[in-house]
Amino acid sequence: MSTQSSVRIAPADGKLGVLIPGIGAVSTTFIAGVEAVKRGLAQPVGSLTQLGTIRLGKRTDNNTPKINEFLPLAKLEDLVFGGWDIFEDNGFEAAVNAKVLDRPLLDQLEEPLSKIKPMKAVFDSAYVKRINGPNVKADGTLMDKAQGLIADIENFRKDNGCTRLVMIWCGSTEVFHKPGAVHQSLEAFEAGLAKNDPDIAPSQVYAYAAMKCGVPFANGAPNLTSDIPVILDMARDLNVPICGKDFKTGQTFMKTLLAPGFKARMLGMSGWFSTNILGNRDGDVLEDPGSFKSKEETKLSVLEQILQPNLYPMLYKDLYHAVRINYYPPRGDAKEGWDNIDIFGWLGYPMQIKIDFLCRDSILAAPLVLDLVLFMDLAQRAGMRGIQEWLSFYFKGPMTAPGLYPEHDLFIQLMKLKNTLRWMKNEDLITHLGLDYYD
Ligand SMILES: NC(=O)c1ccc[n+]([C@@H]2O[C@H](COP(=O)([O-])OP(=O)(O)OC[C@H]3O[C@@H](n4cnc5c(N)ncnc54)[C@H](O)[C@@H]3O)[C@@H](O)[C@H]2O)c1
Numbered sequence: 001m002s003t004q005s006s007v008r009i010a011p012a013d014g015k016l017g018v019l020i021p022g023i024g025a026v027s028t029t030f031i032a033g034v035e036a037v038k039r040g041l042a043q044p045v046g047s048l049t050q051l052g053t054i055r056l057g058k059r060t061d062n063n064t065p066k067i068n069e070f071l072p073l074a075k076l077e078d079l080v081f082g083g084w085d086i087f088e089d090n091g092f093e094a095a096v097n098a099k100v101l102d103r104p105l106l107d108q109l110e111e112p113l114s115k116i117k118p119m120k121a122v123f124d125s126a127y128v129k130r131i132n133g134p135n136v137k138a139d140g141t142l143m144d145k146a147q148g149l150i151a152d153i154e155n156f157r158k159d160n161g162c163t164r165l166v167m168i169w170c171g172s173t174e175v176f177h178k179p180g181a182v183h184q185s186l187e188a189f190e191a192g193l194a195k196n197d198p199d200i201a202p203s204q205v206y207a208y209a210a211m212k213c214g215v216p217f218a219n220g221a222p223n224l225t226s227d228i229p230v231i232l233d234m235a236r237d238l239n240v241p242i243c244g245k246d247f248k249t250g251q252t253f254m255k256t257l258l259a260p261g262f263k264a265r266m267l268g269m270s271g272w273f274s275t276n277i278l279g280n281r282d283g284d285v286l287e288d289p290g291s292f293k294s295k296e297e298t299k300l301s302v303l304e305q306i307l308q309p310n311l312y313p314m315l316y317k318d319l320y321h322a323v324r325i326n327y328y329p330p331r332g333d334a335k336e337g338w339d340n341i342d343i344f345g346w347l348g349y350p351m352q353i354k355i356d357f358l359c360r361d362s363i364l365a366a367p368l369v370l371d372l373v374l375f376m377d378l379a380q381r382a383g384m385r386g387i388q389e390w391l392s393f394y395f396k397g398p399m400t401a402p403g404l405y406p407e408h409d410l411f412i413q414l415m416k417l418k419n420t421l422r423w424m425k426n427e428d429l430i431t432h433l434g435l436d437y438y439d
Contacts, residue, residue: 007424009072010381014163016074017156018373019215020083021206022171023118025280025333026220026247028095029362030170030369031081035112036105038076046367049073049374054418056427059437071421072381073374080160083170084121084152084206086133091116098280100333100362119152122202127174129288131281142200143193149209157213166376167210167217168369169244172282174201174223175290176297183228207231211240216376218391219244220369222298227399236386241379243372243388246298246396249364250357251276251323251337253410258353259306260409262343268315270350271342272303277328278335278361287327298397299323302408335361368394382424390420 020027036042037050044050054070056063067073081091089097092113095106106113122145123136137145157165180199182192189208192200203225210217211234219225219242226232226242235242248256251274262269277283286292300323309316339355372394379388389406392398393413398406407413419429 007382007426009378009424012072012074012078012377012381015078015080015161016373016377017160017162017165018079018081019153019156019165019167019210020081020170021085021121021167021203022169023083023085023087023089023091023094023116024170024172025098025100025282025362026365026369027083027170028091028098028113029100030366031091031116032095032101032106032109032113033366034076034079034081034370035109039108041105041108044367044370046364047370048367048417049371050076050367054421055430056422059434067421070425071378074164074377079373080162081116082156082160083116083118084149085118085171086121086123086131086135088118088133088135090114090118094118098333098362100360119156120148121171122146122149122205124202126198127201127203128172128285129175129290130284131172141194142196142205143190146193146205146209146212149206150212153209153213153215164377164380165213165215166373166380167206167215168372168376169203169206169217169219169221169223169225170369171203171221172285173221173291173294174203174225175288176293177201177224179224179228183230186230186233189230201225204228204231207242208234211235211238214238214240216241216380218242218372218376220247220365220372222246222294222397224294232386232402239380239383239385241376241384241388242386242399243376243391244395244397244399246295247365247368248394248396248410249368250335250359250361251339252299252302252396253364254337254339254355254357255302256306256408256410258341259303260411263307263312263315266312266315268344268348269307269319269342270344271320271340273320273322273340274299274337275324275326276335276337277326277331278333279327279329279331280333280361282361283325283327283329283335286325292325295325296323301397301406305405305408333361333363335359378424390417393417 052067053064182197207226307316337357341353
């Protein structure tokens with residue numbers, strides 16, 4: 001299929017600043033990882049932008065360049081990092097506390113990590129309940145705090161000589177809430193900021209500040225954040241890419257691998273029970289029912305969309321799907337996720353599948369952060385704005401245009417992502433039809 005995109009991609013010249021609300025386990029593992037790769041201490045395993053290839057043309061053309069050679073992505077050497085947190089720990093101290101990476105590796109990265117001194121956060125304990133810290137913007141209205149974030153962003157840009165910036169939320173999961181009147185328009189939102197409307201979550205103040213500064217914004221947590229009309233409008237009107245939400249890493253990643261396979265073979269499913277134990281700060285925050293509800297929503301949504309019980313009622317309409325998360329400190333970041341899947345086959349005969357994924361949460365999330373940063377910067381240089389659905393590949397709860405159901409199948413998401421990259425470079429899209437090989 002031929003495409004006639006007229007996309008012009010501006011070159012990736014100069015420094016790309018990566019601004020992160022939340023200097024915790026995921027963000028420090030990401031930053032330390034980039035610094036380790038830059039120094040030749042480790043490999044960027046799990047990163048599509050660093051290791052992935054893309055086929056161009058026909059299978060017989062044998063033309064499969066690396067993605068980062070096909071497109072002008074920012075180089076790791078050109079990334080500079082900054083962020084906000086409610087705790088004052090610098091990037092090295094936060095990485096040591098997170099206990100994800102081994103101390104001998106971290107010791108070799110102490111110099112670049114220590115340079116990351118979290119800026120004062122916009123925080124509200126009504127939205128994140130089980131932690132509290134001193135490094136916060138305490139005075140003034142939410143509008144003053146938004147202005148404070150905008151000043152932080154512009155100072156960071158200037159001090160580090162950045163030509164471009166990207167912001168990615170790696171902060172704690174905020175409590176579940178729904179869009180309200182204050183989220184419906186820029187006017188209502190700005191009035192709400194000025195009068196401290198309790199319906200505005202801190203993460204939304206960051207997203208607003210990012211939009212005002214023209215900085216692409218990705219949301220790694222399941223919070224509502226940018227999934228509200230005001231931010232969608234700002235992203236479109238100000239030509240800023242946005243995407244989210246909730247990194248697709250451990251258990252949900254497995255779900256979106258397996259469920260499309262069962263459906264492809266027309267196998268039925270009566271139950272999927274998922275439970276997790278984890279002992280990091282994220283697990284602690286998720287003990288709060290409000291924060292857990294945000295997570296539960298994105299974790300539960302995937303099966304319904306993949307299995308389409310409305311099209312296949314006999315196979316999937318009675319599916320019982322439950323997700324549990326328990327805080328269990330001894331495990332730290334090394335989460336254990338169990339799944340029990342009850343499926344049925346020919347003539348309705350039942351079978352069971354058990355999965356026990358002994359994973360490492362932040363090790364799975366860090367390469368996703370890197371890819372999202374590089375792709376969001378690319379999207380902006382390619383003139384793309386608003387929701388970047390082609391980045392659904394990275395999320396449990398992909399943002400889509402209002403009224404459009406999200407695509408959760410990992411392989412469809414990957415095809416969409418790679419076809420978008422081909423489209424950006426005016427290459428033929430790959431449909432896998434392949435009939436012409438047999439003419
Ligand atoms: N690791 C994974 O596999 C994974 C997958 C999907 C989503 N997530 C989400 O990513 C986020 C980060 O996870 P983590 O393991 O690094 O958690 P973490 O608790 O180690 O780090 C989060 C940090 O955010 C800070 N924070 C909270 N509210 C803030 C605010 N308003 N402004 C600035 N900083 C704030 C906290 O103080 C903490 O240091 C969580 O929301 C988590 O649910 C993680």
